[in-house]
Each structure stands twice: as C-alpha cells, then as structure tokens.
Amino acid sequence: MFDPSGARVLVTGASSGLGAALSVGLAERGAVVGLCARRADRLAEVLEQVREHSPGSRSWTVDLADLDRIDGFARQVTEELGGIDVLVNNAGIPKRRWAWQHRPDEIAEVLRLNVESPIRLTTALLADLAASSGHVVMIGSVAARLAPPNEAVYSASKAAVTAYAEGLRVDLGVAGVPVGVHVVQPGVLSTELFELPDNDPSLSDVEPLPPTAIVDAVLGALVSGAAETFVPEWFRDLPPVKAGDLDGFLRGAIEYTQGRLAALGAPLPEPPGAPS
C-alpha cells in the first residue's frame, strides 16, 4: 500500500493553487517533494513551507509548455531526487471561451500544456517510475466528463488526458509493469485559475472547496489504487446520468446555462460570424 513517508514526488504546477496545497500536504506526511512551475518567486514561497516538514525537498523553474525541455528536465528530476515514486501532472491552464471564439494560438497553448506536456513528461519518467513501482496521477477536471459551457477546448484537453491515463493503465497492465495510473477530477476549488486574464468570467455556481481538498483526493487515489477520483465526491454520480441519456443531459446543460446567464444579467454568446 502507498505510504507517503519518504516517497519522492514530483508535483508540476506547484507555485499556486492545487499544486501548492498538494506539495505542502504531502510534505506534512513525510514525502520528499519536487516542485516545478515558471514563477520562481512563488515557487520559493511554497518550497519554504514544504521544507518546514521535508528539508530534502527542492524546486525547479521550468516552462512545461517548452516540450523540447521535457526529457532533459525529467533526467534532472530523477538525478536530483535520486529516483521518483510519484509523478503528479497538475500544471494546467483554463480557457473559458465560447467554442467558436477560441483563437488558434490559444487552442494550441491549451493542448500543448494540458495534454502534450503531461504525456511527454509521463513517458520520460515511466522507466524510473517502473523501477520504484510508482504512480502517475493526472489532475484532470470534471470538465472531462460533464460538457460544461464556455470551456469546449479546455474540456477536450482534460478528456484527452483522462483517456490517455486509461489507455496507459491498460498498456502497463498488459506489459505487467507495476505503475499505478490515477486520474483525479476536481470540480471547483478556489484557486487563481478563476482569475487568470484572457478568459471569460466563470459561469460556475458551485460552492468552491478550499484547494487543500486535493490532498485527501490524491492520497486516497494512491492508497486505494482507484483509476478515477472526483473532488468533491458527489460529482461521481453525474457521468452515469450523462451516459444514460446524453441528448437529454446536453439539452439540460443548454437550458441551465441560458438560465444562468439570465440570472447573471449576462448576454447570450454572439453567434459564429457575428461582428465582434
């Protein structure tokens, strides 16, 4: 059974939000945490908290959207941590935009960071994870399963890593490789993701959980071995409803969103081709 004490864990996107909360939570339980992200100042603040519990932890400033750097970064991590037991692919960006309004550059940006980068990093670290009978955790989103409005490209990115994780689990199983693969699908946790520029305002009316809710979800997945975990857990009940009546579910999503926009006093989206 997974024991966080002494586990060497790489958390991507550890400078804020869920990655920061998870890094501190794992360090409190004795893990040696490797943190990475782009903002050196924010990483340093999180590393300081992490080292209060786990002095051997460290951080790297890296742009994970620079795919050519991934293999070299993976080698550096395993050398400096002395191996790796858990990779948490958490770094990600949102894109709240009506489906036809996405710019080509932002479609590429979302897919590069949310999909290509974690797949490349996982691939680069897989032999080392196999050597330690380790684990890969993908931080997806309930958007992977629920077709939320105003997030079609983001949802596609999270569905892609969810499908990748399922396929990876099967392929590793076929080969008899002892690496656990888990997807954790957060709902709404209070982080900077909802404040980032170049995004439409969030339409969510779900009461946000604190970012620390991610800690028990990830630990629960590692200990139980579960393929998919939702935070909060009640989101687990929704995908079967959607699968049972996809047309009805999507019709309901349209009606619900139109009502939500009206309640917010916000206009309906401009149709494709409307002058901007």
Ligand SMILES: NC(=O)c1ccc[n+]([C@@H]2O[C@H](COP(=O)([O-])OP(=O)(O)OC[C@H]3O[C@@H](n4cnc5c(N)ncnc54)[C@H](OP(=O)(O)O)[C@@H]3O)[C@@H](O)[C@H]2O)c1
């Ligand atoms: N909060 C929620 O309710 C929620 C719901 C569903 C899914 N999620 C997922 O949870 C994950 C974490 O998001 P969050 O809510 O914690 O938001 P956040 O506070 O904005 O954290 C995002 C993290 O990703 C890092 N990052 C962004 N671009 C990067 C890049 N190019 N290279 C390296 N690191 C990069 C950011 O650090 P730097 O800017 O310093 O690089 C930051 O540490 C994301 O995958 C998100 O999709 C969150």
